[in-house]
Amino acid sequence: MRKRSFQGMAKQVLRTEARAILDLLPRLNRDFDRAVELIAACSGRIVVTGMGKPGIIGMKISATLASLGVPSLFLHPAEAVHGDLGRVTRDDIVIAISNSGQTEEITRLVPLIKKIGAVLIGFTGNLDSVLARHSDIVVNVGVNKEACPFNLAPTASTTVTLAMGDALALAVVDRRGFKIEEYAFYHPGGSLGKRLLQVKDLMRTGKANPVVAETAKVRDVLFRITESRAGSASVVDGQRRLVGIFTDGDLRRHLEDDPNILAREVGQIMTKNPASIHKHHLAAEAVKILKDKRIDELPVIDDLGRPVGLLDIQDLLKAGL
Numbered sequence: 477m478r479k480r481s482f483q484g485m486a487k488q489v490l491r492t493e494a495r496a497i498l499d500l501l502p503r504l505n506r507d508f509d510r511a512v513e514l515i516a517a518c519s520g521r522i523v524v525t526g527m528g529k530p531g532i533i534g535m536k537i538s539a540t541l542a543s544l545g546v547p548s549l550f551l552h553p554a555e556a557v558h559g560d561l562g563r564v565t566r567d568d569i570v571i572a573i574s575n576s577g578q579t580e581e582i583t584r585l586v587p588l589i590k591k592i593g594a595v596l597i598g599f600t601g602n603l604d605s606v607l608a609r610h611s612d613i614v615v616n617v618g619v620n621k622e623a624c625p626f627n628l629a630p631t632a633s634t635t636v637t638l639a640m641g642d643a644l645a646l647a648v649v650d651r652r653g654f655k656i657e658e659y660a661f662y663h664p665g666g667s668l669g670k671r672l673l674q675v676k677d678l679m680r681t682g683k684a685n686p687v688v689a690e691t692a693k694v695r696d697v698l699f700r701i702t703e704s705r706a707g708s709a710s711v712v713d714g715q716r717r718l719v720g721i722f723t724d725g726d727l728r729r730h731l732e733d734d735p736n737i738l739a740r741e742v743g744q745i746m747t748k749n750p751a752s753i754h755k756h757h758l759a760a761e762a763v764k765i766l767k768d769k770r771i772d773e774l775p776v777i778d779d780l781g782r783p784v785g786l787l788d789i790q791d792l793l794k795a796g797l
Contacts, residue, residue, distance in 0.1 A: 489631070492623040496632040497639045503616045504643075511597055511613050511644060515546065516651040520567030522548040523594070525556065527581045529630045530573040530599075530637060537571065537641035544649050553581035557588075566593035571641075574598075575617070575633045577605020586610045599637055615640060675762055676755040678795055679776045679785030680706065687712055687783050690719065690743030697722055697742045710775045710783035711746045717781040720746035723773070752777050755784055759795065762787050 515522055522541050526534035534550055541548035551563055551570075564570060570589050574582045577600035586606060589596050598611030601618025608614045617640050623631035679685070686700040686709040697709050701722075711720035722742050730737050730745045737745065752775045753762050762774055766789050776785035 489623040492621065493632050493635045496619045496636045499619070500617070500636055500640055500643075507613050508615065508644070508647075511615065512647045512651050514595055514597075514613070515541075515569055515644070515648045518546075518567070518569050520547075520565055520569070520594075522546055522571060523551050523564050523568050524548065524571045524573070525551045525553050525582070525585065526573035526599075527553050527579050529634050530575060530579075533634050533637050533641065534571070534573050536638060537573075537645065540642060540645045541648070544645055544654060545652075546645070546648060553579075553585055556585055557581075561585075561588055561592075564589065564592055564594055569595045569597060571597045571599060572607060572611070573600075573637060574605070574607050575601045575630065575637075577602040577607035579607075582607060599640065601633060615644070673759040673795060674755070675753055675757050675759055675776055675787060676785065678759050678791045679755065679787045680704075680791065681785045685783070685786040686710070687716075688722070688742060689713075690741060690746075692742050693738070694722075694727070694740050694742050694745065695738040698727070698738075706773070706786060707788065708773045708786070709742070710786065711742055712783065716783075718750070718752055718775055718777055718783045719743075720748045721750035721773075721775060722746045750775060752783075753787065754778070759787075759792060763792055766792070 522538065524534040524538040525531070531550075531552065538548040538550045549563065551560060572582050572585065577598065583606045586596065590610065595613075596611045597613045597615060598607040599615045599617050600607050601616065602608060603614065603616060617633070617637045619632040619636055621627050622629060622633060684704050684706065686704040686706055688697050688700060688709050688711055690711055690713060701707070701709050708721050708723040710718055711722055713719045720743065722745070726745055726747055727737070734740065751765055751769050751771065753765060755776050755778060766772070766774060772789045774787045775783045776787055778784045
């Protein structure tokens, strides 16, 4: 018996949902811009609420906002009328999601949100609904039909709501000038966080970062390196700018030819103009430099070229990089 293929049904669903998303484009108007400006300037939190599957979409929208540095929480509409409404303040913005705009749990919240004084943004597909009429801003997420063959199960409607939520969140990020460094701060865990770690988050500082003058004796520099449990020392000029690095490799290269090497000034045998990295660069960039240069340690400098830290390949390995 020949196995049945369901690819045709799958393609139909995908086409329906793709068309529904594209239908959102002409609906982007000044109300959308107002929503972006209000959220970007919000001094409170973005409270997202929705019942059932729209609520699940709301949780994702709230999580996306939070991950981008916009304080947000999800409020279950049924729990809200049993005490959780205390989570909402007049400084907040509430995004209420209801395709029909008539969901009982949502419509019960509308006058309460108004009484609190929070801004209400309605995500709905019914512009003549209770939610639409009483929202300060209405975002039209209506669809011509669901991807469900019975036009019943929320499918296309939830997909477009999620897509519009992403569009809103990322527009807010653009408005606020959100930087990759901030993104890294909100994603410290997992592979994503590791890729976005900055050098300053991993570098060795203080006693663990030996910095010596050009005139320091090699003997003293070796003591400093040993005391710091490092593999090198950064060498600086009179303005404390990085001019060289001294490693055990430099010592070995000169030891056989110069029996008095320990009494030499380190500036005479150091590696001049060493590779370095700024403290605000990504740790991933440091990995590339260490690999390309085939070195184990990298001085970390500030805007003035002064060594403020030391990055060892072992530090990067421990961080999973």
